[in-house]
Amino acid sequence: MIITESKRKVLVLTGGGDCPGLNAVIRGIVKRSRREKDWAVYGSIEAFNGVLKDPLEVLKLSNKNTAGIHVKGGTILKTTNKGNPFEWPIRNESGEVSQEDRSDQLINKIEELNFEAVINIGGDGSQRISQKLFEKGMNIIGVPKTIDNDVSSTDYTFGFNTAVQIASDSLDKLVTTAESHHRVMIMEVMGRDAGWIALHSAVAGGADVCLIPEIPYDIKKVVHKINKRIIKGKGFVNIVVAEGAKPLDGKVVSSASNEVGYEHERLGGIAFQLSAQLKAAGCKADIRETVLGHTQRGGTPTAYDRVLASMFGVKAFEMVLDKEYGKMVAIKGNKIITVTLKDAIGEYNYIDGQDYLVSTARGLGISFGD
Ligand code: F6P
Numbered sequence: 001m002i003i004t005e006s007k008r009k010v011l012v013l014t015g016g017g018d019c020p021g022l023n024a025v026i027r028g029i030v031k032r033s034r035r036e037k038d039w040a041v042y043g044s045i046e047a048f049n050g051v052l053k054d055p056l057e058v059l060k061l062s063n064k065n066t067a068g069i070h071v072k073g074g075t076i077l078k079t080t081n082k083g084n085p086f087e088w089p090i091r092n093e094s095g096e097v098s099q100e101d102r103s104d105q106l107i108n109k110i111e112e113l114n115f116e117a118v119i120n121i122g123g124d125g126s127q128r129i130s131q132k133l134f135e136k137g138m139n140i141i142g143v144p145k146t147i148d149n150d151v152s153s154t155d156y157t158f159g160f161n162t163a164v165q166i167a168s169d170s171l172d173k174l175v176t177t178a179e180s181h182h183r184v185m186i187m188e189v190m191g192r193d194a195g196w197i198a199l200h201s202a203v204a205g206g207a208d209v210c211l212i213p214e215i216p217y218d219i220k221k222v223v224h225k226i227n228k229r230i231i232k233g234k235g236f237v238n239i240v241v242a243e244g245a246k247p248l249d250g251k252v253v254s255s256a257s258n259e260v261g262y263e264h265e266r267l268g269g270i271a272f273q274l275s276a277q278l279k280a281a282g283c284k285a286d287i288r289e290t291v292l293g294h295t296q297r298g299g300t301p302t303a304y305d306r307v308l309a310s311m312f313g314v315k316a317f318e319m320v321l322d323k324e325y326g327k328m329v330a331i332k333g334n335k336i337i338t339v340t341l342k343d344a345i346g347e348y349n350y351i352d353g354q355d356y357l358v359s360t361a362r363g364l365g366i367s368f369g370d
Contacts, residue, residue, distance in 0.1 A: 014079045031313075043059045158308040162300075
């Protein structure tokens with residue numbers, strides 16, 4: 001593709017795992033840009049891959065091709081979590097994998113194409129890349145996204161509310177079947193090292209036990225809570241467990257990925273480990289396990305996420321107009337603000353044991369197994 005645009009140009013991309021609301025951000029950027037006469041918006045397909053590819057995979061974004069996309073899940077620009085330009089994976093003919101730093105090539109390409117600014121919509125990993133590119137001179141702005149809500153400097157990331165809604169709806173369904181069979185139901189949710197999805201859905205859905213990475217659980221205490229409920233209480237138990245939860249002195253359940261360029265350990269499987277631990281610790285009730293997995297990231301974003309994503313999109317374009325480079329849009333106390341990327345990536349957003357929602361959960365009788 002050859003870009004012959006005479007207008008000033010901004011490049012938008014989505015990186016890392018997808019998340020409901022990405023399309024609403026893209027639409028917000030495009031719609032806001034249309035209020036300025038001299039700007040055009042382009043999208044790089046599959047994070048920075050589109051710019052680095054030959055032929056180029058870059059799409060001009062217009063009112064026409066972004067109309068109505070705010071209600072759609074996924075991202076019209078596609079995404080990848082294997083495209084770090086600083087550690088670009090290459091496989092040689094004998095199948096060995098090595099890494100190449102393509103950041104200079106990327107910066108040169110973006111300059112050559114006359115993009116005045118870049119908006120990187122992505123989670124923690126993507127914003128670390130944004131900061132490194134900013135340090136190398138790129139005019140870059142970050143928009144935080146992730147269902148995990150683990151980005152600090154912002155109260156919420158879009159996608160989180162949708163994931164919580166999906167998890168809560170699923171818990172509602174598990175409650176009725178748990179009740180009919182006098183069973184213990186374990187529902188495993190995503191969230192990596194943060195328990196936000198688990199905590200919110202446990203409170204929303206009325207779980208009896210909520211196990212999160214920030215509070216390692218004592219299996220004996222979980223069994224005690226189950227026995228109390230089964231024998232003297234309602235006769236059934238609903239447990240929400242975060243994929244990153246772990247027992248006291250135990251480890252997170254994860255597996256290495258053999259996907260080239262994938263930088264994370266894959267979490268998942270704690271529901272089955274917990275089930276086995278409960279039986280070994282003397283739990284007599286029947287147990288069933290449900291792993292929600294990627295259903296939490298799919299489908300239509302909730303109204304809240306569409307609103308938050310639209311606010312982030314409009315603001316991100318205004319940050320381009322104001323040349324607020326090296327910064328990320330965020331929401332704090334119901335206000336849309338900007339924070340430096342450096343501050344944004346400085347800290348991980350864990351649940352503090354003193355958080356108001358932890359005490360709310362304890363007040364409702366939810367056990368953290370501690
Ligand atoms: O970060 C979002 C997230 O959905 C995590 O909650 C989960 O552990 C991970 O991504 C799954 O990644 P993938 O889609 O690569 O399997």
